[in-house]
Amino acid sequence: MVKVLFVCLGNICRSPMAEAVFRHLVKERGLEHVITVDSAGTGSWHVGEPPHAGTRRILSENKIDYSGIRARQVARRDLEEFDYIIAMDATNLNDLRRLAGPRSRAVIARLLDFVPERETDDVPDPYYTGNFAEVYRLIRAGCEHLLETIMRDHRLTEEH
């Protein structure tokens, strides 16, 4: 199993959006029995909550399932369990690097690091900007490139 964890601050806007989009892409390629997907927040304010209404709306508009997603806080154990720990912005990345002990062998990177022609390195926080459509566009591009990278790293091919 290849285990992928998306991380933002609150785990209600960006990382659950990335979790849902990435799971959708994984299923499209028939790889759901090879790649597992989860998300978490560095903060604990929203633990147990479903995704933000803005995230739910843009996912529904794009026919992407987000059922069952609930916010949780990232734990030190995650840094040892997951293979790819994908931050939305530089602050999340620094927090994750600090949390990762010497035993962590995970790839810890920002989502947009995987997009060669990126216009920005950070996924802006729609909790403050309100621009969920822009965030969806960035996350969709990031997830497509991330999946290509993982398939290449692990020599995976589409299964249907």
Ligand code: 4NP
């Ligand atoms: P997210 O957005 O990190 O993309 O889930 C936020 C959600 C909540 C808060 C900050 C960012 N908050 O401060 O409550």
